[in-house]
Amino acid sequence: MNKPVEASAATLTGAEAVVEMLKAHGVEVIFGLCGDTSLPLYDALARLPHGMKHVLTRDERHAAYMADGYARVSGKVGVCEGPSGGGATYLLPGLVEANESSIPVLAINTDVSVSSRGRFTLTELDQKNLMRPLTKWNAVLDRPADIPRVFRKAFEEMTTGRTGAAHIALPFDVQNGPVDRSDIWADPTLGAYPSRRVAPDAFYVELAAKLIRNSKNPVFICGGGVVLSRAEAELAELAEKISAPVATTVSGKGSIEERCALSVGVVGSNGGTPETRAVVDAADLVIFVGCRAGSVTTERRRHPAPGRAKIIHIDVDPAVPGTNYKVDVPLVGDAKLALSLLNEMISGETQRDLSPLEGKKHEKFRKFEALAASEDTPIKPERVVAELQKTLDKDAIVVADPGTPCPYLSAYYVVRGTGRRYFSNRAHGALGYSLAAAIGAHFARPKVKTVAVMGDGSFGMCVGELETAVRLKLPITFVVLSNAVYGWIKAGQKSGYDKRYFSVDFGVTDHAKVADAFGVRSWRVFEPSQLRSILKNAFEHPGPSLVDIVCQPLHEARAPVSEWVA
Ligand SMILES: Cc1ncc(C[n+]2csc(CCOP(=O)(O)OP(=O)(O)O)c2C)c(N)n1
Numbered sequence: 001m002n003k004p005v006e007a008s009a010a011t012l013t014g015a016e017a018v019v020e021m022l023k024a025h026g027v028e029v030i031f032g033l034c035g036d037t038s039l040p041l042y043d044a045l046a047r048l049p050h051g052m053k054h055v056l057t058r059d060e061r062h063a064a065y066m067a068d069g070y071a072r073v074s075g076k077v078g079v080c081e082g083p084s085g086g087g088a089t090y091l092l093p094g095l096v097e098a099n100e101s102s103i104p105v106l107a108i109n110t111d112v113s114v115s116s117r118g119r120f121t122l123t124e125l126d127q128k129n130l131m132r133p134l135t136k137w138n139a140v141l142d143r144p145a146d147i148p149r150v151f152r153k154a155f156e157e158m159t160t161g162r163t164g165a166a167h168i169a170l171p172f173d174v175q176n177g178p179v180d181r182s183d184i185w186a187d188p189t190l191g192a193y194p195s196r197r198v199a200p201d202a203f204y205v206e207l208a209a210k211l212i213r214n215s216k217n218p219v220f221i222c223g224g225g226v227v228l229s230r231a232e233a234e235l236a237e238l239a240e241k242i243s244a245p246v247a248t249t250v251s252g253k254g255s256i257e258e259r260c261a262l263s264v265g266v267v268g269s270n271g272g273t274p275e276t277r278a279v280v281d282a283a284d285l286v287i288f289v290g291c292r293a294g295s296v297t298t299e300r301r302r303h304p305a306p307g308r309a310k311i312i313h314i315d316v317d318p319a320v321p322g323t324n325y326k327v328d329v330p331l332v333g334d335a336k337l338a339l340s341l342l343n344e345m346i347s348g349e350t351q352r353d354l355s356p357l358e359g360k361k362h363e364k365f366r367k368f369e370a371l372a373a374s375e376d377t378p379i380k381p382e383r384v385v386a387e388l389q390k391t392l393d394k395d396a397i398v399v400a401d402p403g404t405p406c407p408y409l410s411a412y413y414v415v416r417g418t419g420r421r422y423f424s425n426r427a428h429g430a431l432g433y434s435l436a437a438a439i440g441a442h443f444a445r446p447k448v449k450t451v452a453v454m455g456d457g458s459f460g461m462c463v464g465e466l467e468t469a470v471r472l473k474l475p476i477t478f479v480v481l482s483n484a485v486y487g488w489i490k491a492g493q494k495s496g497y498d499k500r501y502f503s504v505d506f507g508v509t510d511h512a513k514v515a516d517a518f519g520v521r522s523w524r525v526f527e528p529s530q531l532r533s534i535l536k537n538a539f540e541h542p543g544p545s546l547v548d549i550v551c552q553p554l555h556e557a558r559a560p561v562s563e564w565v566a
Contacts, residue, residue, distance in 0.1 A: 004040060004176035014144035015044035017179035018108065018170065021151035022052065024184065026191035027079050029053045029443050031066040035083020037110035037123065040175035055443070055472065058464040060087050062436035064094020067105045069440025071098070073397060073420050075230070076192045077158055078440060081108040085123025088130060093430055096134040099165035100427030101251065102228060104158035104193050106166050113173035114142055127169040136164030144177030148184055155186070159195035162317040163228060194229055198316070199341060200333035208312045208329040209345035215285035215310065218244040221267060221297065224251030225290010225315060225335050232256065232418035234339035235289065241343070243352035244287075245279055249297045250410045252290070253422045258414045261354055265361070268297040271410025275364040277303050279357060287312045290335045293324045296426070301325070314338045368412050378552045379528050381408045384481065387531040388451070389413055391539060396449040397441045399434040400424040403455030403488050404481050404554050432461025438476050439469060449539055453479045457486050459511055466518040469544040477538045478520070478546040480511045487554030494555045511548035522546040
């Protein structure tokens with residue numbers, strides 16, 4: 001029998017303190033998987049009246065992805081937990097994705113007792129050093145008394161400045177020791193992000209306003225920072241005032257209503273097209289907002305071409321402006337505050353001829369629609385995107401895995417409205433993210449339809465969580481684009497290695513049958529003409545549903561794939 005310290009009027013156990021600290025920061029849901037070292041924590045969760053939901057997952061990687069999806073959609077910190085050893089190494093992929101994507105995710109990683117350290121204890125590993133380079137902040141607790149302070153610090157780190165992930169190692173005996181009740185307090189505003197906005201230097205704001213006033217052809221390139229900062233209204237106001245096109249990265253989708261005249265769509269080597277690239281190339285001023293100007297967005301610093309356009313770079317992280325481009329004006333601060341200061345400085349309206357932009361968009365979608373209308377089998381990815389667009393409500397949340405889903409949906413799925421309605425794991429692009437992230441997203445916005453779109457390579461890496469969706473009766477639809485190949489890589493072998501295909505093909509699986517065995521309502525589609533009604537049925541199904549679409553392999557798809565594979 002476990003013997004924790006007796007809770008009293010003055011003290012509670014470490015495990016109870018953890019639960020109280022999460023509650024005090026406004027946590028609503030915890031995603032995780034049990035283990036020996038987590039038993040006191042689970043017991044505290046079972047006993048205390050905290051009101052938080054615990055979602056049992058089928059592996060810790062997906063617990064972290066669920067916390068990530070939840071955080072992206074809710075605007076709050078996502079919390080996951082797992083045990084020592086394998087739990088730590090399995091939490092890691094989700095934590096690093098969240099951190100690099102600036103998503104506040106807290107991992108509570110239980111650990112062997114402090115008193116057992118260094119004795120070849122089963123599952124012992126150096127969690128501090130394992131997680132240090134992968135998280136924004138991490139700590140290993142050695143004493144129960146430190147729990148309240150360490151949790152306050154974790155929430156502050158996750159939601160201020162460049163937001164990111166935190167990791168706390170919670171040893172077994174620390175969970176059983178005493179914590180002073182009077183130390184259980186928190187600033188609940190640190191449970192949501194961004195919690196403490198910082199404005200850029202007024203001097204630089206003035207310089208930026210001057211550059212904008214003098215530019216002939218400004219263009220915005222927005223990264224995930226606009227949606228993270230909820231700066232969509234300020235961005236629209238400024239873009240409309242100066243009549244500037246707004247392009248986004250994959251993570252920046254949702255910065256602007258994509259049906260509006262100023263929206264360019266996605267740029268870069270994963271979802272950009274020659275037409276969106278041309279809009280960037282025509283600019284004499286590029287305003288990066290909440291965007292790292294990384295290899296995918298800028299096609300390895302070729303678009304915009306260095307030195308061709310002036311650069312204003314707005315980012316909350318001082319390390320970002322100037323890293324990939326020589327910046328004319330760095331605006332270091334929160335995107336919402338930076339854009340509203342620029343709005344104050346720039347009065348009046350500038351009218352610009354938007355017909356070139358309109359022409360480019362028309363050209364892009366003309367090519368797309370011709371392919372989307374195809375009745376060919378296997379079904380073309382363009383057809384799948386078009387049918388999703390037609391059948392999904394504008395408030396639906398779409399999560400895309402790498403492979404075929406991310407570039408095609410990023411390019412052609414038009415986000416109606418602003419905010420987080422579409423996302424993918426663009427930091428590391430690990431296959432198998434979307435299924436779990438969609439589960440997290442559902443907990444953040446349960447009233448809207450959530451759809452995960454994955455390749456069959458991804459399906460193989462996440463299928464176990466179908467059980468979680470069935471157990472919790474979640475009305476999420478999983479769409480699998482089946483082509484029995486790691487298609488994105490095969491496309492790279494086609495375009496860059498003279499079709500020397502090597503070890504990229506795998507066997508055909510009937511994913512609908514697999515899903516059916518889990519208890520998921522499922523369909524397998526071969527004919528384009530069946531797609532719409534089957535997708536509709538799947539979306540209307542009150543529980544989990546899966547549509548397995550036998551799809552054209554990426555290496556056989558049309559030319560832009562070779563442009564996408566950078
Ligand atoms: C965990 C992981 N391993 C390897 C890769 C490299 N990778 C990128 S795309 C891709 C192929 C994706 O295959 P699939 O999910 O079947 O989609 P398709 O490209 O065929 O549409 C691979 C292997 C990755 N992104 N993530």
